[in-house]
Amino acid sequence: MPDPFQHTGVLLEARNIFKYYPIRGGVFMKKTGEVKAVDGVSLVIHNGETLGLVGESGCGKTTLGRALLRLEEPTSGEVLFQGENILDYTQHQMQSLRGKMQVIFQDPFSSLNPRKTISHIIGEPLLVHGVKRRKDREARVLELLEVVGLRKEHMRRYPHQFSGGQRQRIGVARALALKPELIVCDEAVSALDVSIQAQVINLLKDLQQDFGLTYLFISHDLSVVEHVSSRVAVMYLGKIVELAPSAALYREPLHPYTQALLSAVPIPDPSVHRPGRIILKGDVPSPIDPPSGCRFHPRCHYARSICSEQAPELTEYGVRHFAACIFAGRLTLEPL
C-alpha cells in the first residue's frame, strides 16, 4: 500500500503531552487531587493533512487541542512546531508565532466579542501583528469576508446580528487573517444545523486546497470526521487509543472502543439493517481516578484480567495503523 504521507513532512509533533488540573480544597487551598485531562499523548501532524480527533465529551480532546497551541500550558511534554519546541518559547516569541497557528471555536456565540464590529474582530489579528494603518486592515478584511462568503456591508455590524453559520464564517475569517499554517478546528461545526455544517465543512475544505492549510479537526461526530480527515485519532480518558488513516479506521477498527463508537453512528437509512450495535455499559470513568491498566477495561466486551494490570502502549499493527490494546489484531471483532 503506498504511503500518501511520505513526502509532506511534519508540521507539528507532540511528545508525551500531559495536562493535569489540580483540585484544591480546604482553607489553605491544598491540592487534594488532579484531573488527568490529557495523560501522555504523542502524535504527529503532517503538512497539508487533516487529522481528525474524536472521542466522547470530557475525554480531553479540547484540552489537547489547546495544549498543542499552548493556549493551555501543558503540565509536561514537548510540542515541536516546524521542528522547534514551542513550550520553550518566551511569551514574546509565542505571541509572534501565534499567526501561524490559529483556532476556530465551537460556540459561535461566545467566540466573537459582542461589543466589536465584524471589521474590528477580523482586523484585530492584523493590528496585533503590526498592520497599523486602518485602510490596509480594512482592505484585507474585505478580502477575507469575500473568501468566507460574507458581504462587504457586513463589516460594520455586530456579531448578534448574524446567524450561527455566518458567525462561524466570521470565526474562520479571523483565523485566516494571518495566513496560518495550522488551524485547530475545535468542534467547529458541532453547534450548527446539518445543512449549515455541510456549508462550513465545504468552505474549510476549499480553503485547505487554496491556502495549503493543515487542520486538526476535533469533533465528537464520527461521520463529519470521516468526511474531512485523512487520518483519525480516537481519544478515551486522556489517551489516544487508536490512530489510523481514515479509510482503514472506519473499515477495520482495531480497538474495541473505536468499534463501539463506530457502531453508534446513526445511519440515515431505515432499510439498512445493522448487525449488533455495541452498547457500552456505564459511564466514562472519572479522569481524577482513572482505572488501572487499560483505561477502557471496565467497559470493554473483550476485557481479560490482564487488561486491568497492564497499560497497553500505542503500537503499529497495520500500515500507519496504531492501536493501544493488548489484544489488537488478535481479536476477532464482531462485523459492523
Place this chain on the structure above:
Amino acid sequence: MTPKHPEDRHPMLDQLSQLWRNKTAVAGLIVITLFTLSGIFAPFISPHDPIEVALYDQLKPPAWKEGGSSKNLLGTDDLGRDILSRIVFGARVSLMVAVVSVGIAFFFGTIIGSVCGYYKGNLDNIVMRGIDIILSFPYILLAIVVVAYLGPSLQNAMLAIAITYVPRFARIVRASVLEECEKDYVMAARAIGARDSRIIFTAILPNCMGPLIVQTTLSFASAILDAAALSFLGLGAQPPTPEWGADIARSRAMILRASWVMTFPGLAILGAVLGFNLLGDGLRDALDPRLRD
C-alpha cells in the same frame, strides 16, 4: 447609489440615538446638565453672594410665602444668606466631590479588579483579602479615620471617599472579568497573540461596563451624601463654603421654624442623585448592543 443600511453607521451614533429615545435617561441628562451648568456659571446666575451675611434678612421665607420677597426667591438662612445662591454654588462643590472621588475610585478599582480577575491565583487571593478587610470597616468610619489623619479639608474628604469606594469597584469589576474570562473570545484574543493588557482593556473591560456604569452612578449619588456627612462632622467642606449636605446638617435645628432652609438643599441632592441614576440606567441599555433591536 444604494441607500445606506441603517446598521452600517458608526456604532457611537447608534448608541447615542438609542440613548436619545430613552425619555427618562434624557430627563436625567437634562437635570445633570442643568446642575453642571449652574455649577460652572455660578457667579453669573446666582442673585447674591452665597457667603454674604445679611443679618437684617434672617430666615426670610421663599418668595411665594407670606413675608417673602422677590429679592430672595428661595428665602434666606439663619445668617440671612440667599438659599438659591448657596444651592447654585453648592452644585460646584457637590459635583466636584462626586466626580473626583468616584473617578479616583473607578480608576484604581477597575485596575485592581481586572488584574485580579484576569490573573487569579495568589495575587488575587492576597489583594482580595485586603479588600475584604477594608470592606469590613463601616466605610464612613474609615473615611473619618482617613480625614482625621490627613487633616480636615474638602480635598482630603474627597480622597477619603475615593479610598472607601475602591473596594466596591474592585469587586464588581473582578466578578465581571471572571465571568467574561470563561468566554471563548478571550481565548481567541490570546490565540491571535494579543498582549494581556490589550485583552484586559480592549476586549474584556468593555463587556463589563454595564454593572460598572450602574455602580458609578449610584456612587455619584452616595459620594454627594458622604461628602455632606463628612462636612457635617466638620471634616469636609469648611464653613462658609456652600455645600448642600452641610447646609442641611446646619439647618436641622430650624426645621420646625423655617423648613425651607433644609428643604431646598435636600431637593437639590434629590435631583442630582435622581438625574445620575436615570442617566446611568439609560447608558447601560444604550451601551449593550444585545439589548438593542
